[in-house]
Amino acid sequence: MKFSYYPGCTLHSTAVEYDLSARAVCKTLGIELVDIPGWACCGATSAHSVNELLAYALPAHTITSATESAIAAPCAACYNRLRYTDVNLREDAHLRAEVEKALGRPYRAGVAVRHLLDIIANDVPADEIQAKLAGTLGGVKVVCYYGCLLTRPRDVAAFDDMEEPRAMDRLMELCGAEVLDWPRRVVCCGAAFSLSRTDVVYHMTGKILASALKAGADAVVVACPMCQSNLDLRQPAILKKLDLEGRIPAVYFTQLLGLCMGHSRNELGFGKIMVDTSPLIQKINSGRAETAAPAEG
């Protein structure tokens, strides 16, 4: 399997650990990632918020620059923007003509835009993943958080269920985590306002954190750098405001996968998560030991 890789801006900065772990896991699974020459920012919320043409032209530039027939995007927001662009440019000839004028070259339709989670969960057979696992998550309790953009809207994104997606849950179960059912897997975290209306982020992300803590999870597993940074960076302040005890690290699904595949924590960038992940790691290790013990005895 070979994909053009679109890390998006955040994976080169705030979310380096996602980039590191994604590359590591893909390598192990034999998924070849080819960088897109000259890729640009997808424009994120801002572009589609204020200027329609810009919102389509920026992703179109990147799609057209891709060298492979499919793009793997780890960021849910980028993925959503790229998908939107591709769907709309294919349907709307007029829009496409406009975008092509902006690009100064023809749009390259027919490149499949895929989220990394979709690829790993749906393209790689479960037994192949299983075969690469060197250890388990030792039954740690996790909740999977998909966020709003990964599965919506129905006719654009949807590689999984819009209200109750399960792709990440399946992967985590495969890794031997105890995946808890919780009700907020697709609720928005307010990423668009991370710098402008932080109060909104507090409100939205707060609900998610509270729910994850209530569910009794040891970690929130995520597939989007925006979600991660909201859940992670702002966690101490939010929990303080909500008067809630505890800390719950937000980790990328690729980090946990990588851990089970035997990559080191350093390789996977665990140290770059702001909330302390050592209790989680300890739990994983002691869980592993417990499950291993009876087998020996």
Add this chain to the structure above:
Amino acid sequence: MIRLNRTPKSSAAIARMEEHLGHPLSQCYQCGKCSAGCPAAYTMDEPPNRVIRFLQLGLYDRVLEQNSYWVCSSCETCTARCPRNVEVKEIMELLRHDAYRRGLTSGERAVFVFHKTFLKTVKWFGRLYEPGLIMLNNLLSGHFFKDFAAVPGMLLKGKLKLFPGRGADNAAVRRIFKYSREEAPRGEV
């Protein structure tokens, strides 16, 4: 009192909006499901269904004065669940486009400024440059030290780069910006 002395369609802005959406606004039957699930509704001047209601009544300008569309987080929850398949998120978006072109902040200057600076950094560097964004955003919004508490930690963890990265096809990006701006002359990007 609202004086209903014109049909909604008589407003060019609303007609344009309907054309863009591909369905008339009258498709919404005001069930409120969009608002019920909207994570941002709590901080909106009017919840999404009312935004649509005002538009149905032809009160386009009144809607532009409300902050609702600025604080919409584009999460698509509304569109995904609408029983009448109304493009709710798209409506919010179209309102933002128009407000941005006209320079209307509707009390949400911070959001307005954020989008502006975000796009500026993208325009300059082809990609997002976060420290630059944070600084610029704070400068323009007047909250000079907001979020800087987290910065040292982030730098320490290697999460922030001090200098913008290279590699984007800057020429292409500038071209896109130039063209997009020409298309939208008042869009101060």
Add this chain to the structure above:
Amino acid sequence: MARVGVFICWCGANIASTVDMEKVTEAAAKLPHVVYATNYKYMCSDPGQKTILDAALEHKLDGIVVAACSPRMHEPTFRAVAAEAGINPYRMQMANIREQCSWVHGDVDEATAKAVDAVRMMVARVAQSLALEPIKVPVTKRALVIGGGIAGIQAALDVADGGVETILVERTPSIGGKMAGLDETFPTLDCSQCILTPKMVDASRSELIKLYTYCEVEKVDGAVGNFKVTIRKKAKYVNTELCNGCGDCWHKCPYKKIPSEFDFGVGNRTAIYVPFPQAVPNIPVIDRETCVFFKTGKCRACEKFCLRGAIDFEQEDEFEEVEVGAIIVATGYDLLDHTQMGEFRYGAIPDVITGLQFERMSSASGPTEGKILRPSNGEEPKVVVFVHCVGSRDENYKEYCSKICCMYSAKHAVILKHRIHDAQAYLFYIDVRAGGKGYEEFWKRACVEEGAEYLRGRVSRVYDEGGKVIVEGQDTLSGEQVEVAADLVVLATAVVPAKGSEELARILGISTDKDGFFNEAHPKLRPVDTATGGIFLAGCCQAPKDIPESVAQGSAAASKTLGLLSKEDITREPTVAVVDPLICTGCWNCVNVCPFGAPEKSEITITVDGKKVTRAVSNINEAKCEGCGLCVATCPGNCIDQRGFSDDQVYAEIGGYLERVRAAKNSD
């Protein structure tokens, strides 16, 4: 040459405002065969019909074209007029210049030209039309009712009242349908069982009603007046002659935890069971799927304890063929499965239930003996949210309004208050649809007297958190988001056609609408007929309705049935296929394609060169032919033609139109 009269109708302004009456009349008068053409304001009115009669006599017409509305509207009317005028009704044709012309085209010139063409085509057709005589077939004086809910029971009782034998086929072990499981009924709150059971008993006692419970219709042949119906009698594994319903068997059956279909999973049943205590007939059946004996070969407890030796594990499904003259379909409804709806967490929350589950809990004879309880922990709920329009009025599920749920939700709120005095009901609604006698008053009562809180807005999502069901909704009147931490959530899920309706439609040869409900012949004027002669509809299988409406339709279908079966014989359309035996080669293509088994292999003996030759040829049984024309178009030798839709007639129509086109093409 035929002598055709053309009568062009204005339909008031309906046609005349878009079609130039004078021009059409003028053009018609010039056509070959036409000896008279006129127009009139309302052709179907008495004076309109008289115009036709008078003209027919005066001009010695032998064919008529009425250019007016759709033949689906008034063909019978004008056929009758033709007959009265001494003209064979099948030499009357209607040119559709209203539904397919004036109502859909705005331009007067274009619409007029199209109307003229329509008249041309019909005149040409009439000139080629043979006089046909309707086919008479004797009527079987017996009726079949499919579905034993309240609609079917009422229909069967009324047909039997009219002195006609009725077969009532019900696929579950008991008649009664959904109504048998309801608690009190709106708007009067009388107990459902109390008003239904007497009817069920009447049906079982009636000499003229034969109950076929645990049975299904397998196959239907024949046509109006003479249907041949194959009924599958599913094996009950109980000898119904010997069993007296004592109940020893089901009390002893060790397998007790099977979710009861009748209770919608709120209660359990045994493997040998009657669905509910008042079942009619009160005779158990063994459910093969769950019986331990059938699964493992061990148990037979029921057999041991049955003193009458009624258990019979050797039984097999049986098939019986019955002949009936008319069929009433009353297969009712099911509720949309809310576990396909993500916003309700795909049924993952036990305290989110459907209206019918609520009914089973609140029914005094139900599994909880009338106690309303939280399925998760068996406690009394104090805060109950009722959600209207779940999957109804929603383009992602069902676009239509389910009609009964506003009322039953109000009823549920009232019942809740009666059973649990300190409980609070919240109802999320979009509109309250309460158009019925006493209905508005009833929901007012729920709201004003019983303290139910009505919130105008939809629910977006429910969550389960901390042992509560969090309901996120909108109160659109205040413009505020509202959140209720509920103990129980009752969904008013959409009413959908009963499972298996599509299959039954296929067996019966009737059509369904876009939502799967059976189609009536006309939405206003023939609401209980189907387009297929002799098949009628009653109850929720046609559209969602409440009990009074289901009963009314059951009675209406019965009166239609009695009307049909009161005749000695009925006439069938003579538009059947006919084989020319002299040229038929016996290839049996027609036999193979005919969906109704009308072409039969037969022999003719003819004399060729003085020698008698016997040949195998096809012969079409008029009583079975439905006149679809499939065989006609399929016969490789062109040996079949169809009366009333003959090749000549169709070619005449094509010619009638294209002659003009060719003329026009040649002139440019």
Add this chain to the structure above:
Amino acid sequence: MTKAEKQKEPEKAPQWKPNIVGFLCNWCSYAGADLAGTSRIPYPCDVRIIRVPCSGRVDPLMILRAFREGADGVLVSGCHPGDCHYIEGNYYARRKFIALKKLLDHVGIDPRRFRVSWVSASEGRKWANVVEAVTRELLEVGPFRYEEDGDD
């Protein structure tokens, strides 16, 4: 004798209106067309409708005949597959028409001139759309002309 269609360049004569013969089954499509009427859904007026009991009644010869007599297009519309009033008439019809389309191509008649659609009695809007689409397509294809070879 061969028939060859002369594809005239879509002459910029907006007055030209295609002549279309429509065979409609009585139970579904004819009723659907009636419903378009009762619902007042406007559509182009270039189709002349012939009512047949079932799309299965339509003999491919009828369609060829229509072309021979000067139709620019032919439309056959019946119940949705599976919904046929006569149970499976339209199923057979469908098979026949697939073969016919090939034949048309073979004899040089643009297959776009012949269209089969499924319109149910509840689809007045769809009927209007079908007519619209057929008309639009024929406007593109242009008038149908054929000549019979041979100097007899």
